[in-house]
Amino acid sequence: MATIYEVSKLAGVSLATVSRVINNNTPVREATRVKVLEAMDKLGYHPNSIAQSLASSRSNSIGIVVSELNGPFFGTLLSDIEAAFRRAGKHVIIAAGHSDERLEKESIAFLKSRNCDALILHVEAVSDDYLRQLKEGGTPFVILNRFVESMSDRCVTLNNQHGGYLATQHLLRNGHRKIGYISGPMWKNDAEQRYLGHLRALAEYGIESKSSLFYEGDFHELGGVKGVAALLHADADITAIVCANDEMAAGAVTTAREQGLRLPEDLSIIGFDNVNFSHYMYPKLTTIDYPIGGMGVMAARWVLKHIYQQKLDNIQTVFEPRVIERDSVHSI
Amino acid sequence: MATIYEVSKLAGVSLATVSRVINNNTPVREATRVKVLEAMDKLGYHPNSIAQSLASSRSNSIGIVVSELNGPFFGTLLSDIEAAFRRAGKHVIIAAGHSDERLEKESIAFLKSRNCDALILHVEAVSDDYLRQLKEGGTPFVILNRFVESMSDRCVTLNNQHGGYLATQHLLRNGHRKIGYISGPMWKNDAEQRYLGHLRALAEYGIESKSSLFYEGDFHELGGVKGVAALLHADADITAIVCANDEMAAGAVTTAREQGLRLPEDLSIIGFDNVNFSHYMYPKLTTIDYPIGGMGVMAARWVLKHIYQQKLDNIQTVFEPRVIERDSVHSI
């Protein structure tokens, strides 16, 4: 691998001049630039990014922590973030936190030790205090899908409560009054917010919530499976169920059918997230759209703007969900 | 951030000794080691991985090129690869090739410029010749899901042909004789192999293949949608269809149902890949299991063994598919 030194010798200029044409940050006479470019070309020279990083104390890498790498939700997120940074010549290093406090902290430590210029965090288990402390730590970061007091400018969030509200409202508008709710783990902020939205919609229609209509799931298929069983067992008159995410909705749909119910005639189901498989389901799932890709891109833009000094406007931090009507909600 | 120099001063030893206890590769007297460890602890010292890389010309990063970052198939792959390397203290840099020759080459160049110690490539569009040339280029790599003559030891592949064979055999054994085939793009090696397996199974049963029973799709949902329409239009007597991947099977299922067919009574469908949403479908999809996660881990092990000198045995390069029986195939 040719080094900058060989290029400078071949071009008959100094190291510094070559560095200048590489970085294009200091004026260089056109004739000189051409000489250097030709020399680089002739030697097949590519700058060593490690050496650049060491000298400039900037790694051009951004660390991302997500709960899982697989799964449709994070796939979309990562894909869009990667594309955004790639265009800017940066690269992402990805780590999985598995919604576990220790693993999330480990991931963050790992990425910091990799000298990431910034982090994008989708973390669920670490405390707000930990994040506030992290803020003092030198490596800047953005938070996805979580609002932390005192750092609102770096939180890119979905209005989860409004999403929960919309889901239940949609059912209500379709005539349902006996509505079951399968929640995510209530210690997760988004699960709580969605449920709050549900309650608000109920209240608007003057319906009181009953504990027999609530089931706390796990945001995974199994939660939906168990949730439907529990809900139906507790109250056979339920005509609709809102699932706090699509994965649980998938489990719910399967189980409801196995119990002999026709969908959506006997039971309407609405999901949340609008992941890519939700329209492979039968009936195609009516759900709440979570613009996760767009939010990832926005987090990337925040980094590009604040860390890499790109002049970007319109950093949006709060996103709004909306109903995606498909076939799993029946009007009565 | 404390440097190795400050640690050495505090511990009263030289730089070199600190480096030795960090890397644990040269004997250091126990008393000295303890002193150093204590100093590191007191200063909250973490080695600067960039500087380590520059000095050792080893970045401890592995580049991965996949077609897409989203999608269930690559999600599983990436997740398992990341976990395997993370355990070894390495990190992965991920790039998307989008099954496009230019983008695949760009991705590889990008990762090489990032000084990756090795690459794991799931590339479809670049030629075998390009890969053979790449082999001379200095950065070692493993190839996933593709067999290239003259570098078989670094190819981790699925026996795709046998998979195609198994799919069709399963249908045949269930009494089907009029079987449609929705293929992936035939320029892709795996698509071709799967189809060859299909033909072989047919031949074994003395059934000749007809072009009206073949449709070349795109490995995406739309391919399945169009494929079913085309196949049913050309020959209404078809009782079963094999789809060369699950995504197309999802499209096929939806479309077949929209055309008024009962599944699986009127039409059996078998997929390929066993992606995570295949059992969310209705009927739950019978398919061929592609152990993509295990193959990714094996690729990682190859790298760990050959590049990082870990002593690992049992590097398996060819994986075997198997039938996953669910509900989408009907016996006649």
Place this chain on the structure above:
DNA sequence: TAATATTATGTAAGCGCTTTCATGTATAGC
């Protein structure tokens, strides 16, 4: 044309480590 202001280029000191080679020190052998 000389004096001054601009702009382009070169010099050299790091960035924080690894690693070779040389040196020092403890242990064994006689």
Place this chain on the structure above:
DNA sequence: GCTATACATGAAAGCGCTTACATAATATTA
């Protein structure tokens, strides 16, 4: 007690760049 051997440590030269700062070349002004 003296030499030979093994083992532990230190000194210093890079790894391939960036970036103050110094200097040389060119343009501007009177």
